Each structure stands twice: as C-alpha cells, then as structure tokens.
Amino acid sequence: MKPISIMLSALVIGMVSSAVMADGVSLTNATSLPNVSPANSDLANRGAYIARAADCMACHREDYSGGVPIETPIGNIYSTNITPSERYGIGNYTEADLQKTLRKGRAPGHQIYPAMPYPSYHGMTDEDISALFAYFQTVPPVEAPPEKTTHLPFPLNIRTLMLAWNVINVPSTENRTGLTQTQQRGEYLVNNLEHCGTCHTPRNLTQGLDKDMYLSGAPLGKWYAPNITPDNESGIGRWSEQDIVTYLRTGMLDKRAYAGGPMAEAVAHSTRYLTDEDLSAMAAYLKVVPIIQTDDKMIPVDVSRLPRPLSSSITYNLLEQKDYLAQAKTSVLSNSNPDNSNSPKSLYLSTCGSCHGVDGYAQPDARYASIVGLSSIRRDKPDALINVIAYGAKGALNTAPKMPGFSKELSHAQIASITNYVRVNFGGHSRSDVSATDVKRILK
Numbered sequence: 001m002k003p004i005s006i007m008l009s010a011l012v013i014g015m016v017s018s019a020v021m022a023d024g025v026s027l028t029n030a031t032s033l034p035n036v037s038p039a040n041s042d043l044a045n046r047g048a049y050i051a052r053a054a055d056c057m058a059c060h061r062e063d064y065s066g067g068v069p070i071e072t073p074i075g076n077i078y079s080t081n082i083t084p085s086e087r088y089g090i091g092n093y094t095e096a097d098l099q100k101t102l103r104k105g106r107a108p109g110h111q112i113y114p115a116m117p118y119p120s121y122h123g124m125t126d127e128d129i130s131a132l133f134a135y136f137q138t139v140p141p142v143e144a145p146p147e148k149t150t151h152l153p154f155p156l157n158i159r160t161l162m163l164a165w166n167v168i169n170v171p172s173t174e175n176r177t178g179l180t181q182t183q184q185r186g187e188y189l190v191n192n193l194e195h196c197g198t199c200h201t202p203r204n205l206t207q208g209l210d211k212d213m214y215l216s217g218a219p220l221g222k223w224y225a226p227n228i229t230p231d232n233e234s235g236i237g238r239w240s241e242q243d244i245v246t247y248l249r250t251g252m253l254d255k256r257a258y259a260g261g262p263m264a265e266a267v268a269h270s271t272r273y274l275t276d277e278d279l280s281a282m283a284a285y286l287k288v289v290p291i292i293q294t295d296d297k298m299i300p301v302d303v304s305r306l307p308r309p310l311s312s313s314i315t316y317n318l319l320e321q322k323d324y325l326a327q328a329k330t331s332v333l334s335n336s337n338p339d340n341s342n343s344p345k346s347l348y349l350s351t352c353g354s355c356h357g358v359d360g361y362a363q364p365d366a367r368y369a370s371i372v373g374l375s376s377i378r379r380d381k382p383d384a385l386i387n388v389i390a391y392g393a394k395g396a397l398n399t400a401p402k403m404p405g406f407s408k409e410l411s412h413a414q415i416a417s418i419t420n421y422v423r424v425n426f427g428g429h430s431r432s433d434v435s436a437t438d439v440k441r442i443l444k
Ligand code: HEC
Pocket: 050, 051, 054, 055, 056, 057, 058, 059, 060, 070, 077, 078, 079, 080, 081, 082, 090, 098, 101, 107, 108, 111, 112, 113, 114, 115, 116, 117, 132, 150
C-alpha cells in the first residue's frame, strides 16, 4: 500500500471510530462492531469480537500498525505491527504460531516480553484463537514498520531470559472451582480475554501478577487502578451487577465513578462493544472473587451531603452555566477578605468551574465529567484526585476537550486547597486536611 492510501485508510478508520464514539455516549446496548463486515466469514467476524474483548487495539493501535510504548520498570517496550503484512507484520504466521505467541509469548524466532499480556491470554480457547487468526487475515495490511521499536540495554535485551520468568508467572491467574456457568464465562472474560488484572492486580517482585492480591488495586504510572474485589469499604462491594455493567458499557456511573485515563481506554476500545450477556457474566464473576480489603478505603455515597444541582436546567445549558459561574466568581471576590482570590472556593471556580460547573455537576451532554460523588474523591487517600488535578485526564472515550494538568500553574498549596474543597463539597467528606507537603509527596 502506498503512504497516501495508508493515510486514507487511517482517516477512514479514524472517522468510523469517532462516529461510533459520538453515538456511543448514551448507549445502553452493545455498539455495533466497526470492524465487522458481511463480506467476511462468520469465523472472522467472531474474531473481530474476540479482538475487541481481548483489547488488542489498546496497545497495537486501531489499524494494528503498532509502535505504542508500554511503560515498564525496565523501560518502554513498543508494540509491533500485527497486520497481515508479510514484511512488517504477522503475514507469515501460521495459526500454530499465533497460538504459541498468545499463550506462551513465543513468536516465530523470538521470545516476546510480557508487556504483551500473554500470561493472561495463556488461557484463551482454541476456538477463540482460530477466530482471531481468521479475523487478522481480513485486516488491511500496513506496509510499514512501527514508528518506534524496542531497544533495551544489555542484559535486558536477551529475550530468552523471559523463559525463566514464564515458569514463575504464566499463567497469571488460576481458575476457580464451584462457579456457575455464567460466572465461568465471566472468569474467562475478566482473566483471559480482557486481562483486567494486568492493571488491577499488584505485581510481585519479578513484576508478574501477585495472585494473592488478585484485583485488589495497583499503581499505574500517574493513575491508580482501584480495588475491584467485592469489599464494601475499599472495593466495589456496594455496586450492583447492573452498576458494573453500566460502568463497563459507558465509562460512567452517576454520582459514583468515572473512567478517565487508562480505564477510559479499556471502555473505549473494548468493554463497550461487548454483548449485554458478556458484560453481565463479568459482573456476576466480579461479585464472587475473593474479597480483599486494602487501606484505600472510601466513604459511602451520602446523598444528603452531596450538593444539589444549582438549577434543573443549568447542567444542560452552557450559557446559563457561564453566567452563573461569572456571578459566583464575583460574589466570592467581593467578599471583604483580601485573601479571597486564593480561597479554596475561588481557586476551584477559576481553575475548574468553567468545565465542571459551580456545583460540580458539569455538562454531561457535552461530556464534561460530573465529579459529584466520584470514588476518586470519596477515598481516604487523596492521591487519585491530586494526580488528576496535576496531570489531567485524557481518556479516549471522551470527545469533550481534554482536561489539562495543572502541575505547572498551581502551587502545591493551591492543589491542596482545591483538593480539600472538592473532597468536602462534592465528595461528602466531613473534613479534609491535605497539606502542601502531602501534595509534594504524592506527586514526587
Ligand atoms: C497491553 C498491551 C498489549 C495488548 C493488549 C496486546 N498486545 Fe500484542 N504485543 C504488545 C507488545 C508490547 C508487543 C511486543 C513485545 C516485544 O517486543 O517483546 C506485542 C507483540 C505481539 C505479537 C508478536 C509480534 C511479533 O512477531 O513480534 C503478536 C502476534 C501480538 N502482539 C498479537 C496481539 C493480539 C492478537 C492481541 C489481542 C488478542 C494483542 N497482541 C494484545 C502489547 C500488547
């Protein structure tokens, strides 16, 4: 394919996905798969669904051309071109090659790094791998190498070292006994296809998944993937199965949770495309995984402590919202205290109010996140909120202008001040005493 036609096909893929994203917002049923075609065999179309459920695009790009950096403690590892190009991609793979790569990390001629989640894909069924194999034959080949490739220093560049690692860390999960058929399907989806644990399970000393701490939460660069075991205080024990389905379908759960950052990617590329049946199976399974309580506790949603929307229309009316914000700012500043421009409320209004609204309910129609009652704000630890304020949120799910980070504009004291204001006023905490020193420590 010539560069120009590659650009064109990239454009088309881009258009298709943003169109899907725009109507993906209010959807309650699975969106139709953009990469399914009646011209392809049933097997290939089933493979398109498996590719979504296994979230291959999140790392290999929408056109599977690769070059996405996966941050690891040993350095960036770049994903590869997995289009059927014989020269740059996997055009020469047999089905057996694909099986070995997905299950054991053994690509033809070289061992791959576990930045590719083969420790999870290890449990993929033969049928699903056949379907993936058929599907990848239908993907348009990209005749170019990825923009960036992996260069690790010696001895990390010795790929066969991974063989020893695999003995300890593959497979990354164990199958439970005594599950219903639905829960079993959920277990397969959560563990083997969706590989939720690669983000939500902490790592052991060798950087494999710590099975004893399964799904109990783990740091992820500037984000934290929270505890999703059914613990009431620190996990999602208070969520109903329907809540889990809604969140995985839309990335939002009113007054409860919002997927920004890496979780937004998982929803945008993968979970929102799953059938209701599969999402329900995952929810059913997540309700029965072993409960692990962590110290990342949160206060329950207490509606009586949360703000009421300022007016019934304001949340949906941008102009009214703008006037209201101007008035609120004036009234804070006209208060006689000379320090008021640096008061918590004034800082919130001038830094966050234009997008999240005076009352925190924002503009849901325009996909500015309502931040009232979010779990990131209700936790005892302010870390997640402070990181969002400092570094912003740029999830692929959202077509609204992205949230910028304020680490350069705001001092540690100002970030602490806004954090306390947001936690008390929109999170329902009775008090919040985050200091500038706390912010400095957390952002370090
Ligand atoms: C979390 C990120 C991630 C996901 C999800 C992911 N991959 Fe990968 N994949 C990678 C990375 C990184 C590499 C390169 C690893 C290396 O260089 O050692 C890779 C390598 C590969 C290779 C080996 C290519 C070669 O010959 O070198 C194949 C095949 C592959 N991926 C297929 C898939 C398929 C199919 C899916 C979905 C079922 C998938 N990947 C999902 C990150 C990912």
